[in-house]
Amino acid sequence: MARPKSPEKRDALLAAAVQLIAEQGLSVPTSKIAKVAGISEGSLFTYFETKETLLNELYLELKVEVRANMLDTYPTHASLEVRARYIWDMYVRFGIAHSDKYKVITQLSVSDSIREQTKRLSMEGYEALHAMVQEMFAYGALKDQPYAFGTALLLSLMNMTIEFIALHPSEADRFWDAGFIAFWNAVTGS
Amino acid sequence: MARPKSPEKRDALLAAAVQLIAEQGLSVPTSKIAKVAGISEGSLFTYFETKETLLNELYLELKVEVRANMLDTYPTHASLEVRARYIWDMYVRFGIAHSDKYKVITQLSVSDSIREQTKRLSMEGYEALHAMVQEMFAYGALKDQPYAFGTALLLSLMNMTIEFIALHPSEADRFWDAGFIAFWNAVTGS
Amino acid sequence: MARPKSPEKRDALLAAAVQLIAEQGLSVPTSKIAKVAGISEGSLFTYFETKETLLNELYLELKVEVRANMLDTYPTHASLEVRARYIWDMYVRFGIAHSDKYKVITQLSVSDSIREQTKRLSMEGYEALHAMVQEMFAYGALKDQPYAFGTALLLSLMNMTIEFIALHPSEADRFWDAGFIAFWNAVTGS
Amino acid sequence: MARPKSPEKRDALLAAAVQLIAEQGLSVPTSKIAKVAGISEGSLFTYFETKETLLNELYLELKVEVRANMLDTYPTHASLEVRARYIWDMYVRFGIAHSDKYKVITQLSVSDSIREQTKRLSMEGYEALHAMVQEMFAYGALKDQPYAFGTALLLSLMNMTIEFIALHPSEADRFWDAGFIAFWNAVTGS
DNA sequence: CATGAATGAGGATTCATTCAT
DNA sequence: GATGAATGAATCCTCATTCAT
Numbered sequence: 001m002a003r004p005k006s007p008e009k010r011d012a013l014l015a016a017a018v019q020l021i022a023e024q025g026l027s028v029p030t031s032k033i034a035k036v037a038g039i040s041e042g043s044l045f046t047y048f049e050t051k052e053t054l055l056n057e058l059y060l061e062l063k064v065e066v067r068a069n070m071l072d073t074y075p076t077h078a079s080l081e082v083r084a085r086y087i088w089d090m091y092v093r094f095g096i097a098h099s100d101k102y103k104v105i106t107q108l109s110v111s112d113s114i115r116e117q118t119k120r121l122s123m124e125g126y127e128a129l130h131a132m133v134q135e136m137f138a139y140g141a142l143k144d145q146p147y148a149f150g151t152a153l154l155l156s157l158m159n160m161t162i163e164f165i166a167l168h169p170s171e172a173d174r175f176w177d178a179g180f181i182a183f184w185n186a187v188t189g190s
Numbered sequence: 191m192a193r194p195k196s197p198e199k200r201d202a203l204l205a206a207a208v209q210l211i212a213e214q215g216l217s218v219p220t221s222k223i224a225k226v227a228g229i230s231e232g233s234l235f236t237y238f239e240t241k242e243t244l245l246n247e248l249y250l251e252l253k254v255e256v257r258a259n260m261l262d263t264y265p266t267h268a269s270l271e272v273r274a275r276y277i278w279d280m281y282v283r284f285g286i287a288h289s290d291k292y293k294v295i296t297q298l299s300v301s302d303s304i305r306e307q308t309k310r311l312s313m314e315g316y317e318a319l320h321a322m323v324q325e326m327f328a329y330g331a332l333k334d335q336p337y338a339f340g341t342a343l344l345l346s347l348m349n350m351t352i353e354f355i356a357l358h359p360s361e362a363d364r365f366w367d368a369g370f371i372a373f374w375n376a377v378t379g380s
Numbered sequence: 381m382a383r384p385k386s387p388e389k390r391d392a393l394l395a396a397a398v399q400l401i402a403e404q405g406l407s408v409p410t411s412k413i414a415k416v417a418g419i420s421e422g423s424l425f426t427y428f429e430t431k432e433t434l435l436n437e438l439y440l441e442l443k444v445e446v447r448a449n450m451l452d453t454y455p456t457h458a459s460l461e462v463r464a465r466y467i468w469d470m471y472v473r474f475g476i477a478h479s480d481k482y483k484v485i486t487q488l489s490v491s492d493s494i495r496e497q498t499k500r501l502s503m504e505g506y507e508a509l510h511a512m513v514q515e516m517f518a519y520g521a522l523k524d525q526p527y528a529f530g531t532a533l534l535l536s537l538m539n540m541t542i543e544f545i546a547l548h549p550s551e552a553d554r555f556w557d558a559g560f561i562a563f564w565n566a567v568t569g570s
Numbered sequence: 571m572a573r574p575k576s577p578e579k580r581d582a583l584l585a586a587a588v589q590l591i592a593e594q595g596l597s598v599p600t601s602k603i604a605k606v607a608g609i610s611e612g613s614l615f616t617y618f619e620t621k622e623t624l625l626n627e628l629y630l631e632l633k634v635e636v637r638a639n640m641l642d643t644y645p646t647h648a649s650l651e652v653r654a655r656y657i658w659d660m661y662v663r664f665g666i667a668h669s670d671k672y673k674v675i676t677q678l679s680v681s682d683s684i685r686e687q688t689k690r691l692s693m694e695g696y697e698a699l700h701a702m703v704q705e706m707f708a709y710g711a712l713k714d715q716p717y718a719f720g721t722a723l724l725l726s727l728m729n730m731t732i733e734f735i736a737l738h739p740s741e742a743d744r745f746w747d748a749g750f751i752a753f754w755n756a757v758t759g760s
Numbered sequence: 761c762a763t764g765a766a767t768g769a770g771g772a773t774t775c776a777t778t779c780a781t
Numbered sequence: 782g783a784t785g786a787a788t789g790a791a792t793c794c795t796c797a798t799t800c801a802t
Contacts, residue, residue, distance in 0.1 A: 042786090612775085613788070
């Protein structure tokens with residue numbers, strides 16, 4: 001449980017993994033990851049027992065980063081719309097600014113290497129967001145749905161928006177706004 | 191004059207690929223696919239030059255099936271809402287009824303094995319859908335967006351709905367409807 | 381033993397084999413040979429039981445062609461030098477004019493696919509040449525060697541000359557002559 | 571700091587390759603080579619990136635050995651005939667004593683796996699021999715030919731002699747001498 | 761006889777993981 | 782701990798040959 005090993009190397013490995021997976025997919029050899037991280041092939045396995053472990057920890061780390069980004073300075077006391085827009089902006093901005101990390105999360109999400117346990121862990125800590133969604137629901141046609149439906153909907157529209165902007169970067173602002181409006185209408189419409 | 195290439199075998203290979211990829215991911219060995227299809231390992235390559243080709247043809251075949259399912263009996267002359275709901279129902283139904291095919295499409299979509307050409311081909315034939323989205327846009331806040339934004343939005347919500355239902359199958363109907371309403375509001379809301 | 385099958389197809393197969401082996405080596409697939417010959421993959425095996433058989437028959441055929449070329453109009457009654465030069469010219473000319481056949485003979489000679497029996501057969505019919513070599517030996521330092529040594533020597537110098545000319549084609553005539561002189565001196569020198 | 575790459579294993583692989591290629595031709599599986607070398611199948615590829623690389627390095631190694639054998643104790647200041655005979659003896663002796671290596675060189679020379687670069691490298695370091703040939707030319711009918719023609723001639727006669735002796739080992743000495751005399755007369759005759 | 765699909769034993773190479781140094 | 786050589790199962794694909802049509 002103790003982790004006496006150098007955290008720098010661990011981070012270097014994860015960073016290398018992000019870069020390489022974004023470029024070449026989940027099948028990148030561990031040896032390549034180690035080399036890009038400036039670490040020996042064998043040492044990778046003192047930081048991560050198996051490749052699968054590396055992938056799971058990477059997934060968690062990225063999800064944590066995304067969540068921190070969205071929620072650490074979340075304006076709890078602002079108006080509903082301000083808060084919703086805040087979430088939207090932080091997530092979409094992250095997806096655009098860190099397209100490699102975004103891609104990796106996407107790849108890992110559909111892969112079969114992420115354990116249930118990891119998935120569960122990655123979904124914790126979104127209380128503020130759930131609350132927000134519930135508040136939004138109150139006004140509209142989705143009022144009887146569980147908040148999880150709302151967050152899934154939000155996530156799906158944010159992802160769609162990020163991917164659409166990736167294809168049409170010159171009109172980023174326009175789709176950024178349009179996406180949010182669509183979300184707002186979807187959830188609050190009656 | 192020789193034994194003709196048998197479409198049944200081709201289909202068996204594709205079906206085996208669907209089953210195995212849904213279960214085990216894109217990394218299933220071609221040998222397993224051949225075995226499940228009841229065909230020798232080498233024969234697979236008389237039907238598909240490479241594994242990549244198999245994957246591309248599979249992708250196309252599945253997309254074609256989805257499209258046919260959505261559009262072959264599309265009620266062109268029905269009201270906008272009926273038509274929208276028709277698309278929604280057919281796609282979502284397909285995703286739920288053929289969760290293995292649905293998973294395979296998802297996996298292939300994010301993989302790097304699908305060629306640009308294949309992607310392009312898979313996007314043809316959606317004119318009716320584009321038209322429908324444009325009609326919907328006319329009424330709402332998204333009126334200035336390209337129809338592609340609308341179809342992306344539709345696709346993303348249908349997928350979200352399918353996946354949500356897969357997690358909560360006992361309440362399928364409820365989320366099925368909720369998803370549609372969300373979509374309707376998202377696109378027509380002002 | 382009877383060979384009722386179309387000799388044209390057999391010849392086409394051998395010709396295709398010459399071309400492809402010269403270009404790509406002995407490992408050319410039989411399927412390629414068949415295709416270039418305009419014959420189906422399986423039919424190749426009605427003309428030649430195995431690939432090895434094809435190779436052996438090809439070797440023999442080429443050797444026979446070379447021999448015919450050298451000896452069919454051999455000037456039996458001409459002077460020794462004229463006869464020697466005749467052999468030299470005919471063989472070297474063949475090697476240069478049919479570099480593909482020449483290459484194939486060379487490849488087959490060192491390969492392990494030619495049976496002893498084939499090698500033996502390919503060495504028959506050189507009586508005139510042996511006689512000539514023996515006549516040459518009479519005058520010089522090699523007088524006590526078996527004629528086979530002389531023919532080996534001749535062959536080796538002709539091959540060397542062909543290969544040298546292949547590398548320096550612009551000065552073909554010069555090396556052609558020089559080779560012959562070297563041979564003449566080698567065998568008749570005292 | 572890790573286990574260092576062992577030159578013994580590299581040598582064992584090369585030696586195994588020599589043995590097996592001499593016996594079975596260039597198509598020996600890498601797996602067999604590894605097994606005979608007492609090394610795991612995968613390890614072969616830590617010593618040689620590809621089979622082609624193994625073959626090229628083997629070729630070079632053998633050529634270097636032959637050259638060293640011929641030239642390392644070459645009697646630079648001896649008479650022309652002594653020097654010529656020295657070359658002849660060393661090369662022919664090598665060919666007879668190491669018939670497996672000799673065979674491998676022959677096979678590789680005609681194969682298409684040897685890169686131009688490798689061929690070029692393998693031809694360096696023969697200055698003494700070139701000089702010797704040129705000296706011999708001075709006396710005879712070949713005086714106007716480039717020295718390369720002379721070395722080609724020498725090589726071709728040495729190879730012929732080795733192969734002839736391989737077929738008639740009981741009379742090795744006789745053909746050994748005869749070959750040299752033939753060479754001497756070929757090059758110095760007028 | 762001709763055809764070319766079917767077969768399946770290889771074959772070169774890769775790669776996660778282990779372990780000697 | 783760090784290193785990278787060692788391992789060998791696994792993978793995609795090839796190809797001579799057979800055989801159904």
